[in-house]
Amino acid sequence: MSVNTDTREETKHVKTIIVADLKGTAATGGCRECQTSCQSACKTSCTLGNQACRK
Amino acid sequence: MAAGARLLLDVQSGSLHSLDEAAWDVLEALEQGGAYDGTDRGSRVDEVMADLDILIEEGTLSHPDDADPMPSALGPGVVKAMCLNVAHDCDMRCGYCFAGTGGFGGARSLMPAEVGCRALDLLFDISGHVRHLDVDYFGGEPLMNMDAVVEITRHGRELEARTGKTLKLTLTTNCHELSPKIDKFLNDNDIAAVLSVDGRSGVHDAVRRTADGRPTFARIAGNMLRFVNTRPDGEYYARGTYTRRNTDFVEDVLFLADMGFTSISFEPVVAAPSSPYSIREQDLPAVFDSYDRLVAEMASRRAAGRGFRFFHFDLNIAHGPCLAKRLLGCGAGREYVAVTPDGELYPCHQFVGREGFVMGNVWDGITRPEIGEAFGGAHIYAKSACRDCWARFMCSGGCHANAHEMNGTLMTPYSIGCLITRKRLEAALAYAAMTDGGS
Numbered sequence A: 001m002s003v004n005t006d007t008r009e010e011t012k013h014v015k016t017i018i019v020a021d022l023k024g025t026a027a028t029g030g031c032r033e034c035q036t037s038c039q040s041a042c043k044t045s046c047t048l049g050n051q052a053c054r055k
Numbered sequence B: 001m002a003a004g005a006r007l008l009l010d011v012q013s014g015s016l017h018s019l020d021e022a023a024w025d026v027l028e029a030l031e032q033g034g035a036y037d038g039t040d041r042g043s044r045v046d047e048v049m050a051d052l053d054i055l056i057e058e059g060t061l062s063h064p065d066d067a068d069p070m071p072s073a074l075g076p077g078v079v080k081a082m083c084l085n086v087a088h089d090c091d092m093r094c095g096y097c098f099a100g101t102g103g104f105g106g107a108r109s110l111m112p113a114e115v116g117c118r119a120l121d122l123l124f125d126i127s128g129h130v131r132h133l134d135v136d137y138f139g140g141e142p143l144m145n146m147d148a149v150v151e152i153t154r155h156g157r158e159l160e161a162r163t164g165k166t167l168k169l170t171l172t173t174n175c176h177e178l179s180p181k182i183d184k185f186l187n188d189n190d191i192a193a194v195l196s197v198d199g200r201s202g203v204h205d206a207v208r209r210t211a212d213g214r215p216t217f218a219r220i221a222g223n224m225l226r227f228v229n230t231r232p233d234g235e236y237y238a239r240g241t242y243t244r245r246n247t248d249f250v251e252d253v254l255f256l257a258d259m260g261f262t263s264i265s266f267e268p269v270v271a272a273p274s275s276p277y278s279i280r281e282q283d284l285p286a287v288f289d290s291y292d293r294l295v296a297e298m299a300s301r302r303a304a305g306r307g308f309r310f311f312h313f314d315l316n317i318a319h320g321p322c323l324a325k326r327l328l329g330c331g332a333g334r335e336y337v338a339v340t341p342d343g344e345l346y347p348c349h350q351f352v353g354r355e356g357f358v359m360g361n362v363w364d365g366i367t368r369p370e371i372g373e374a375f376g377g378a379h380i381y382a383k384s385a386c387r388d389c390w391a392r393f394m395c396s397g398g399c400h401a402n403a404h405e406m407n408g409t410l411m412t413p414y415s416i417g418c419l420i421t422r423k424r425l426e427a428a429l430a431y432a433a434m435t436d437g438g439s
Helices: B021-031 B043-058 B113-126 B142-163 B180-188 B201-207 B217-229 B250-259 B281-303 B369-376 B400-407 B415-434
Strands: A014-018 B007-009 B016-019 B081-088 B132-139 B166-173 B191-196 B236-242 B263-268 B336-339 B344-346
Touching: A014 B043, A014 B415, B007 B415, B016 B021, B016 B415, B021 B043, B081 B113, B081 B142, B113 B132, B113 B142, B113 B336, B132 B142, B142 B166, B142 B180, B180 B191, B180 B217, B191 B217, B201 B217, B217 B236, B236 B250, B250 B263, B250 B281, B263 B415, B281 B415
Parallel strands: B081 B132, B081 B336, B132 B166, B166 B191, B191 B236, B236 B263
Antiparallel strands: A014 B016, B007 B016, B336 B344
């Protein structure tokens, strides 16, 4: 199911900080234009964490 | 949760929520097996459950029974990035160096420019339809082979013009020989820079010394400041390594921020358990405390108009990579290869010199694709340690080289690395919450 916050009702005890839709990219992703990631500690230049989708 | 924040991360959508005390208590009770059957409930519990229903309805909170989504296909690997080890040599002898102080366990050598140019030809060719390519000048110390770097860069820009592709270049350096001439070259050619420095002079000089044993902090700090001041808009990171000797590395991060660096990254050393530098389990409480203190201090400085970027807190949560990408955070062997000075291809810079991992060479291309396929099989759904980890879509499985080094297999992540990554992500999410979404 993809995220849809268009008709959201007000919440009392929960504040949404970031809306993301990772599930929705299951069908649409995979173009491979994003930066290549590297989880190695010696390669700050290309770790996954702060990558953006270039699509 | 770090810094006192009560956060709810929906692992499957990636959405992040902040909870009040009542909602936190209800979720804790549910997590500990408390039943909620919709009867005999107090009004606040009722309200919390209604809130959670709203989140589930809109898709920003997954139902506990929801299975992880499957991408349509992971697909074959497409190599689109290269690490060019332009120098298997170094003018420094850092105590924790994974590269055998430059030689990667073999003879010290420099990459001929023609090898680097041929590597770029191969990259532009085998990347197929992918338009955005990345190359990192690495080593050893790449400044020991600047003539080749200049020629390879010129060739890369020609390939860009000819093909319409985009080539992002990065150079990782110890800064010892950084000069005004090199500053200008890096700026003129739009080359991002990763500048190695370990923070406080005593911490830095205890590990990062010249080949003849002299301290390096004063010289490299001066070079770095001069360089950074020549590129107000250019990309750089002041990048440090912390070890068990400075688990209070928050002080090193803040020291660099106080020097004027605004893009900073610090990483845990990766070393064998027998190394005097390796992070052990007993070091973790102090390491975790450093991340917590860093969150609080960064938020405070940001509010005061003195903010700086810390690489690992700079998550792009809402618009990050797609699910297919997140199943395999490590690009080694599939999207990324390392090139040695004599033109051999390895899955990544850390595998250079490890027996059985030569994938081909720059003249013949990838001759052993089965190596990349094995890396492709080590995705998070295939690894038991990742399958139920809350950080699985943000960490995406960790470093394959570390897994192989520590456990002899790609399928079992390095456990200390997992613990640190989870803490670092927790801290990054707390920072995002404290700053309304991050930096």
